[in-house]
Amino acid sequence: MMQETTHFGFKDVATTEKQSMVRSVFDSVASKYDLMNDVLSFGAHRLWKHYTISASNVQAGDKVLDIAGGTGDLARAFAMKVGDTGQVILSDINAAMLSEGRKNLINKGTSGVEFVQLSGEHIPFVDDSFDCVSIAFGLRNVTDKDQCIREMHRVLKPGGCMLILEFSKTDIALLEKFYDFYSFNIMPQLGKIIANDEESYQYLAESIRKHPDQETLKKMVLDAGFGLCEYHNLSGGIVALHKGIKK
Template structure:
C-alpha cells in the first residue's frame, strides 16, 4: 500500500487529501448511504456478507457475561448477534464515528427488541473507554476508512482485556489472478452503477472500490496488528481472499 510522502497527507480512495479532511469526507459517504446501507450490502455481496459475519461471531468465542465492543458497527448486524450470545449479564457496545449510521443501527435494533445494546459515537483512533475493558473487540468493514490505522489498532489494544481478542473483518486481496480481474470489473463498473440506481450516489460506491484497493493486504495487516502489540495473529481468507478475517490476542 503506497503512502503519501507528506506526513500531513493520506489516501481517500485514489485521491490524496489532508489527514484532517479524511474523516469529514468518509462521514459524507456514510451520511449519504446510511438509509440504504443494509440493502446495498445484500445486493453488493449477494447476501454472502451474512456468512462472513457469522464466521466472525464463531471465531470471537463470545460467551455469556462477556463485554464486547463492535467498532464501526454501523447498522448493528454484529452487535445484534453478540447481544444474543452475551445475554443479560453481558455488555455490548456498538460504536461508530458516523451519527447517521449509529442512528440507523439504534433504530433497527430497538425495533427488533434489543434494548440492552449501548451506542457510542467514537473515533477508533482514540476510543473513549478505560484500559482493559472488553473481552472481545470487532471491526467489520471499517478499518479501511480509518485515517491512522496504526493508532486505531493501538487504541483497540489498550481497551482490550489481557487474554481478549480483536477480530478485523475487511475486504482484502484476492488470491487468484482470474478472480482479481473479475472482481475489478465488478467493483469499478457494476458497483457504482448499482449505487446510483439504489442510493442515487455512484461516487460513494466508487470510493468504496478505491478504498478497498488502498487497504493493506493480508500479511501487511497482520504485521500492523503485531506492531500494535497483538500476539498469535492470524487470518482466514474468505471467498478467495476478497475478504479476510484477521484475529489477534492481547
C-alpha cells in the same frame, strides 16, 4: 511546512480532511446501507459476519465493543451471545449510521445494547475494559489504522480477542479480474440506481484497493502489541478475518 496527506480512495487529501470526507459518504448511504450490502455482496456479507461471530470465543457475561458498527449486525449477534449478564457497545463515528443501527436493533427486538459515537483512533474507555473488540468493514475508512489497532489493543483485557473483518486481496487471478471489473464498473452503477449515489460507491471500491493486504495487516496487528494474530480468507480472499489475542 508541508501538509500531511493520506488517501481518500485513489485521491490524496489532507490528513485533517479525510474524516469529514468519509463522514459525508456514510451520511449519504446510511439509509440504504443494508440493502446495498445485500445487493453488492449477493448476501455473502451475512455469512462473513456469521463466521466472525463464531470465531470470536465470546461467551455469556462478556463485554464487547463493536467499532464502526454501523447498522448493528454484529452488535445484535454479540448481544445474543453475551446474554443479560454481558454488555455490548455499538459504536460508530457517524451519527447517521449509529441512528440506523439503533433503529434496526429496536425493530428487531434487541435490547441491552449501548450506543456510543466515537472514533476508533480515540476510544474513550479505560485500559483492559473489554473481552472482545471488533471492527467490520470499517478499518479501511480510518485515517490512522495503526493508531486504531493500538487503541483496540489498549482497551482489551489480557487474553481478549480483536476481530478485524475487512475486504482484502485475492491471489486467484480469474477472480481478481472479475472482482476488479465488478468493483469499478458495476458497483458504482448499482449505487447510482439504488442509493442515488454513484460517487460514494466509487470511493468504497477505491478504498478497498488501498487497504493493506493480509500479511501487511497481520504485521500491523503484531506491531501494535498483540501476542498472536491469525487470519482466515473468505470468498477466495476477497474478504479476510484477522484475529488478534492480547498477551
